Amino acid sequence: MRTMFLAAVASAALLAGCGLGAPDYPQFGDTTAYRIEGRTATANGGAPTQTVIYRDGPKMRVEATLPNYGAATIVYDESTSAAYVLNPTGQTSVTPVAPAATAQPGQPAQPATATPATPATGTAAPSATPATPQVIGVAVRIDNADAPQPFETAWAALGSENARSVGECEVAGEDGHEWTPREAPAPGVERTACITDDGIVLRVRENETVLWEATSLQRGEQDSALFGVPPGYQLIDPQAAAQAVGDNMEQLDSVTGAPETPQQAPPPRG
Numbered sequence: 295m296r297t298m299f300l301a302a303v304a305s306a307a308l309l310a311g312c313g314l315g316a317p318d319y320p321q322f323g324d325t326t327a328y329r330i331e332g333r334t335a336t337a338n339g340g341a342p343t344q345t346v347i348y349r350d351g352p353k354m355r356v357e358a359t360l361p362n363y364g365a366a367t368i369v370y371d372e373s374t375s376a377a378y379v380l381n382p383t384g385q386t387s388v389t390p391v392a393p394a395a396t397a398q399p400g401q402p403a404q405p406a407t408a409t410p411a412t413p414a415t416g417t418a419a420p421s422a423t424p425a426t427p428q429v430i431g432v433a434v435r436i437d438n439a440d441a442p443q444p445f446e447t448a449w450a451a452l453g454s455e456n457a458r459s460v461g462e463c464e465v466a467g468e469d470g471h472e473w474t475p476r477e478a479p480a481p482g483v484e485r486t487a488c489i490t491d492d493g494i495v496l497r498v499r500e501n502e503t504v505l506w507e508a509t510s511l512q513r514g515e516q517d518s519a520l521f522g523v524p525p526g527y528q529l530i531d532p533q534a535a536a537q538a539v540g541d542n543m544e545q546l547d548s549v550t551g552a553p554e555t556p557q558q559a560p561p562p563r564g
């Protein structure tokens with residue numbers, strides 16, 4: 295009996311080693327849509343920060359705390375290669391308000407009403423203060439290389455042939471499997487990820503440090519307004535701004551007569 299048990303254990307180990315009976319690699323898709331919230335930390339042991347990620351296919355929104363910046367919101371659309379950091383100014387839009395009528399002494403103030411046309415001129419006095427448009431935030435363009443990528447991107451690129459399962463896992467009430475690269479990303483570095491069968495990364499661990507761990511997950515289509523630049527935000531492209539400054543300087547030089555290239559000193563007289 296004991297011999298049969300040992301043989302069964304050996305057979306199971308052999309099948310697992312050959313990849314037989316192992317779970318299928320997650321199905322990563324381009325139409326993945328979810329809202330996931332969790333904690334992120336740095337590999338050097340920095341304090342974890344709360345992070346909220348929205349994803350709808352190629353569109354992504356990340357609300358997190360960035361080093362040397364503070365709380366920030368980043369929107370990125372991979373299909374258009376446009377990434378922005380959103381920074382609200384705290385201002386609100388101005389709504390035109392009709393001026394109240396001036397009350398005479400001893401009389402209650404009367405509500406503002408439209409001024410009828412004057413027979414002599416046929417024109418009416420203005421009855422409302424025109425709206426003054428205000429910028430309620432700025433959207434700073436950043437390089438695509440600096441834009442956050444979904445956690446799934448790296449593991450999808452790794453592929454099933456370069457990853458192996460090391461067990462089951464459960465994070466934020468979701469079941470998944472722990473996966474690790476067959477080859478370590480660097481000497482002495484062991485990286486694992488808890489991933490659901492439909493390809494959502496719930497946790498990423500590097501050695502004993504948890505770099506990302508979800509606390510809640512809601513699948514489903516997300517509001518498209520989350521991924522764009524909100525109305526009232528001013529777009530700022532640092533590269534375009536630098537180019538504009540350079541063009542203005544060249545124009546100023548042409549007006550002031552500044553030379554385009556340094557003049558050489560005349561040769562000394564013999």
